[in-house]
Amino acid sequence: MECYSEQTCALAVDGELAADEAQRLRDHLATCRRCRELLDALRAESRALSESLHELPEEAPGLAGFSHLRRSWVRGDLAVMAAVLALGSISSIWFDGLSIPAALEWFSPFSSSGRTNLIFSFFDHFVLGGTAMLTDYAAVVGFLSLLLLLGAGALMLGRGRLRQLGLRLLIVLLALSLPSLALERRHADFVTVPASETVDDTLVAAGNTVRIEGVVNGDMIAFGRTVEVRGTVKGDLLSFAKRTVVSGTVEGRIYTFSESFDLDGQLAHSLYGFAQSLRVDDRGHVGEGIVAAAGDVNIEGEVNRSVDILTSGNADVSGSIGRDLTMSGVSLTLTNTARVGGNLSARVRQLSEAHIADGATIAGKRDIQVQQAKKSQFARPRFYFHQAVWFAAAMLVGWLGLLLFPGFFRGTTQAVGSGWLSLGLGVGLLAGVPVVMVVVAITLVGIPISLMLFAVYLAAIYLAKVWVGAFLGRILLKPSGATKGDWLLGLLVGLLILTIVGFIPYLGGLIRLGVVCLGLGAFGLQLYRASRPAITA
Amino acid sequence: MDAKRNMAKEPQPREGETRQMEGLGLENVIERAQGHDEDALGELYRRYVRRVFGLCRYMLNSREGAEDATSEVFLKLQRSIASYDGSIPFPRWLLRVAGNQCIDALRRRQRGLKVFVEVEDGAVVAEAAGSEPSPLGAVISTQERAQVRDTVARLPENYRVPLVLRYYGELSYDEIAQQLGLEKNNVAALIFRAKQELRRRLAPRSK
Numbered sequence: 001m002e003c004y005s006e007q008t009c010a011l012a013v014d015g016e017l018a019a020d021e022a023q024r025l026r027d028h029l030a031t032c033r034r035c036r037e038l039l040d041a042l043r044a045e046s047r048a049l050s051e052s053l054h055e056l057p058e059e060a061p062g063l064a065g066f067s068h069l070r071r072s073w074v075r076g077d078l079a080v081m082a083a084v085l086a087l088g089s090i091s092s093i094w095f096d097g098l099s100i101p102a103a104l105e106w107f108s109p110f111s112s113s114g115r116t117n118l119i120f121s122f123f124d125h126f127v128l129g130g131t132a133m134l135t136d137y138a139a140v141v142g143f144l145s146l147l148l149l150l151g152a153g154a155l156m157l158g159r160g161r162l163r164q165l166g167l168r169l170l171i172v173l174l175a176l177s178l179p180s181l182a183l184e185r186r187h188a189d190f191v192t193v194p195a196s197e198t199v200d201d202t203l204v205a206a207g208n209t210v211r212i213e214g215v216v217n218g219d220m221i222a223f224g225r226t227v228e229v230r231g232t233v234k235g236d237l238l239s240f241a242k243r244t245v246v247s248g249t250v251e252g253r254i255y256t257f258s259e260s261f262d263l264d265g266q267l268a269h270s271l272y273g274f275a276q277s278l279r280v281d282d283r284g285h286v287g288e289g290i291v292a293a294a295g296d297v298n299i300e301g302e303v304n305r306s307v308d309i310l311t312s313g314n315a316d317v318s319g320s321i322g323r324d325l326t327m328s329g330v331s332l333t334l335t336n337t338a339r340v341g342g343n344l345s346a347r348v349r350q351l352s353e354a355h356i357a358d359g360a361t362i363a364g365k366r367d368i369q370v371q372q373a374k375k376s377q378f379a380r381p382r383f384y385f386h387q388a389v390w391f392a393a394a395m396l397v398g399w400l401g402l403l404l405f406p407g408f409f410r411g412t413t414q415a416v417g418s419g420w421l422s423l424g425l426g427v428g429l430l431a432g433v434p435v436v437m438v439v440v441a442i443t444l445v446g447i448p449i450s451l452m453l454f455a456v457y458l459a460a461i462y463l464a465k466v467w468v469g470a471f472l473g474r475i476l477l478k479p480s481g482a483t484k485g486d487w488l489l490g491l492l493v494g495l496l497i498l499t500i501v502g503f504i505p506y507l508g509g510l511i512r513l514g515v516v517c518l519g520l521g522a523f524g525l526q527l528y529r530a531s532r533p534a535i536t537a
Numbered sequence: 538m539d540a541k542r543n544m545a546k547e548p549q550p551r552e553g554e555t556r557q558m559e560g561l562g563l564e565n566v567i568e569r570a571q572g573h574d575e576d577a578l579g580e581l582y583r584r585y586v587r588r589v590f591g592l593c594r595y596m597l598n599s600r601e602g603a604e605d606a607t608s609e610v611f612l613k614l615q616r617s618i619a620s621y622d623g624s625i626p627f628p629r630w631l632l633r634v635a636g637n638q639c640i641d642a643l644r645r646r647q648r649g650l651k652v653f654v655e656v657e658d659g660a661v662v663a664e665a666a667g668s669e670p671s672p673l674g675a676v677i678s679t680q681e682r683a684q685v686r687d688t689v690a691r692l693p694e695n696y697r698v699p700l701v702l703r704y705y706g707e708l709s710y711d712e713i714a715q716q717l718g719l720e721k722n723n724v725a726a727l728i729f730r731a732k733q734e735l736r737r738r739l740a741p742r743s744k
Contacts, residue, residue, distance in 0.1 A: 007729045014703065016710045016725065045732065046704065052685035053595065053705040 003035050004028065006042070013042045191224070195231060202235065204447055210241075212248065219252065221447065227258075229265070240438070244275075246284075253288075261294075263301065270305075278309075280319065289323070297327075306342065315346075324364065332368075334360040343367065391495060398466040398491045402484055408526060409467070410487065415522035415529070416471035423514065426464075426521030433457045464519020469494030471522075567627060570618050578618075582611050588628065589635045595701040596639035598690055606642050610635045632706040636716050643694060688738050696731035699724055 004012075004025055011017045012025050029036050184201040191207035193199055193214040202218035210224040212231045219235035227241040229248045236252035244256050247264035254267055260277040263284040271280075273292035280286060284301030289308070296313040304322040309315055311329030318335040324342035332346045336359030343364035348354045354368045401409045416422055433453065440450045473490025476497075498515060502508045561569075561580070569577035589610050593603035613634060621630055689697060702713045710728075714721045 007725065010729055010732070011710075011725055014710065014728075016721075048682075049685065049689075049700075049732070049735075050704045050707075052682040053689065053701065054591075055682050055686070 003032060006038065009035065009039050010042050013039065013046050193231065206447075223447070282319065284319075297329075331355070334362075336360060340364070387499065391499060394466055394469075394495055395488070395491065397463065398470065398495075399488060401463065401466065402487055406484075408530065409470075411529065412467045412519075412522050412526040413470040413474065413487070415525040416468050416518055418522065418525060422518050422521035422525060424521065425524050426517030426519065429457075429520045429524050430461075430517055460520050460523045461516055463523070464516045465495065465498055466491065467519045467522050468515045469498050472497060563627060567618070567621065567623075570614075571621070573615075578611075578615055581614065581618075585628065585631055586611070589631060592632055592635050592701065592706050593639050595689065595705055596636070596698050597642060598694075598697070602642060602646075606635070606638050610638050613638070629707065633708060633712060633716070636702050636706055636708065636713075640698070640716055643698070684739065685735075688735055691738075692731060692734060695727060696734055699727045700731040700735075703728055 008017065008021075008025070012022060017025065025035075029039065184199055184203050186203065186205045187207060189208045190211070191205040191209070192211045193203070193216065195213040197214035199214070199216045200218065202220070203216045204221045206223040208224060209226045209228070210222045211226075211228045212220065212233065214231045216231075216233045216235070219238065220229075220233045221238045222244075223240045225242045227239045227244045229237060229246045229250060232249045232251065234251045236255065237246070237250045238255045239258060239261075241256075241258045243260050243262075244258040245262045245264065246254065246267065247262075249266040249268075251268045253269040254263075254271045254273070256271070256273045256275060258273075258275045260279070261273055261275045262279045262281060263271065263286065264281045265283070266285050266287075268287040270288040271286055271290045271292065273290070273294060275292070276295040277298075278292050278294040278296070279298040280290070280301040280303065282300040286301070286303040286305075289305035290299075290303055291308045293310045294313075295311060297309045297311050297315040299307065299315075299317045299321065300319045302320045302322075306323040307321050307325050307327075309327045309329070311327065313329060314331045314333065315327045315329050316333045316335070317325065317338045317340075319337070320339040320341075322341045324345065325340045326345045328347040330349045331353035332348055333355045334340070334344075334357055336357040338357070338360040340360075340362045341364075343366075344356075344362045345367040346354055347369055349370065351368065351370055356362075356366075356368075398409075434457075437450045437453050437457070440453065470487055470491040471494065473492065473494030474487070476493055477486070477490050498511075502512050502515075504511070563584075566577050566580050566584075570581055586607060590603055590607045593606040593610070594600065597603050597606060610631070614631070617634065621627065689700065692700065699713050699717065702708045702716065703710070708716075710721050710724045713719075714724045717724065719727075
């Protein structure tokens with residue numbers, strides 16, 4: 001009998017031969033050694049092929065780390081986010097055609113006409129270890145995020161199974177977009193609330209010049225080249241402007257983001273500023289304190305409580321400060337009329353840059369140091385207490401984040417491992433997001449989104465150390481499993497290292513900046529991945 | 538009865554954290570998943586994601602594509618698990634779904650061009666019996682297996698896909714034919730040619 005073809009034998013090995021033909025082949029095999037050998041070889045081949053393929057390539061296990069079906073949740077999130085964004089854009093349709101880019105061009109690093117030295121000053125500060133400013137800003141948002149997370153956590157524990165990421169995000173987004181509710185919006189070249197007018201809602205105003213001569217009963221959010229408050233704002237004032245002047249009264253707080261800020265009137269609570277030049281005129285009065293990062297600071301008026309300033313230039317005080325004055329900058333001048341009710345603590349570039357007139361009154365201690373001389377702070381118990389509190393807060397935020405967004409937190413931690421990619425992306429995000437924020441605020445979908453972006457931006461800056469810390473810890477500890485405990489232990493170790501390393505003079509500042517960039521980049525990367533229909537979401 | 542037995546057929550080694558689901562038999566997990574229990578769906582994902590990802594990885598030859606396809610498969614699973622009747626073992630059923638997903642992806646990638654060309658059955662048989670025993674038969678070491686995988690990955694699509702469906706997905710020729718829209722004998726010929734090509738490419742290395 002003639003031998004069988006190799007293909008027929010292969011079919012037989014794969015069990016694909018029809019029953020009768022298989023029988024005939026078996027009969028033939030009994031007598032034909034050659035076909036028997038062929039069949040054996042083919043069988044061995046199939047086995048080898050199958051075994052080789054079943055040994056998965058190295059890359060596969062990474063995937064298995066992500067349990068559960070994240071993507072459907074991601075879809076939900078995207079839907080929720082889209083809904084919120086749509087709502088935001090509908091509500092801000094009013095701002096269509098807004099043309100005030102000139103008002104904010106000073107902030108754009110690409111603008112040659114704008115005074116960009118603010119950006120450079122910041123970089124200078126980072127190098128000099130002055131990351132405290134961003135950290136302070138981020139700390140405020142970190143605190144808010146913490147409250148938010150706690151609230152959401154309580155809700156979830158109470159409800160038991162409120163576990164969908166979409167709902168979590170909804171909570172966060174709703175909380176963040178609250179300012180966009182109940183708003184009165186005005187937009188024109190010249191927005192004005194005349195002296196005879198009272199606005200009962202929160203007022204969002206955008207224009208070349210925004211001038212309030214009347215009364216705003218709610219908060220006021222202003223975008224413009226010039227923002228002037230000559231009347232009264234009963235809530236908080238949030239201003240993004242080239243020039244902000246408050247000669248009237250603000251009964252809440254002021255958050256300003258301006259090239260120049262002048263307070264000529266009354267502020268009932270605190271001032272939080274981020275400005276090229278910040279000035280409290282002799283008629284200006286601040287009911288509480290000032291926390292500011294600015295190019296130059298000038299305090300001629302009265303501040304009831306403490307003043308904390310970080311400047312890239314000079315701080316001049318000729319007015320009165322009720323409690324402590326803490327500053328860090330190039331130089332400090334206290335004139336004869338200056339009065340500090342508490343301690344004076346200054347970090348200047350050189351001791352000769354601190355000019356304190358003989359007539360200046362300082363009720364508490366004077367502590368003037370050259371910026372680099374940081375050693376003394378390690379000698380103070382308060383420093384350790386402060387660090388411990390912030391350390392615990394970061395751990396708590398990390399823990400809550402892991403509890404509420406386990407996949408995202410782990411994913412972001414892992415994304416830190418992308419190294420240069422994360423770092424590069426982070427640098428881009430750190431510099432680019434503020435610009436995008438401004439552009440979004442004045443052109444596309446409006447202010448609520450810009451504010452949300454701002455909050456997320458600061459939150460991410462705060463969380464950067466958590467992600468980088470967790471990553472660092474994981475590398476060092478190489479935990480066998482991927483339990484929450486391991487992640488938190490890694491975070492503990494990583495944060496400790498980052499905290500300690502952060503205090504190295506010069507290098508520490510750069511490292512902190514690097515951590516912020518890395519974390520921000522990882523966050524961006526993870527966001528990108530989560531928005532893609534991929535399993536690593 | 539048979540169906541129940543198939544369902545209970547135990548698959549993959551487990552890994553990861555211990556959960557209560559882990560102790561459950563596959564049959565129970567599937568039943569719960571059919572009742573839209575999220576934990577059960579998560580457990581199925583945990584048990585089979587590697588297997589499904591592997592198939593997609595081989596078929597699509599791209600990590601990203603494989604990740605996308607894998608997540609598509611498990612998304613579809615949420616909707617289609619209700620239709621699983623236990624007539625074939627669950628892993629095989631799932632891999633069939635995955636195979637379909639990848640073939641769709643490949644077709645989309647080719648923008649509707651016919652990916653799987655039929656081959657003449659007779660052309661292959663010409664090189665009939667008497668050819669040398671396969672060099673593949675002697676493949677044992679890990680390194681050699683990696684070589685085999687690499688070579689499979691480099692095969693042209695219309696060889697690679699049926700080969701992987703057969704030897705990784707463990708689908709029958711009929712099932713493969715159905716997925717690819719070909720006749721069974723075409724599938725047999727493709728697989729046969731694929732193996733010949735594989736031998737040809739591996740031969741110089743194994744000497």
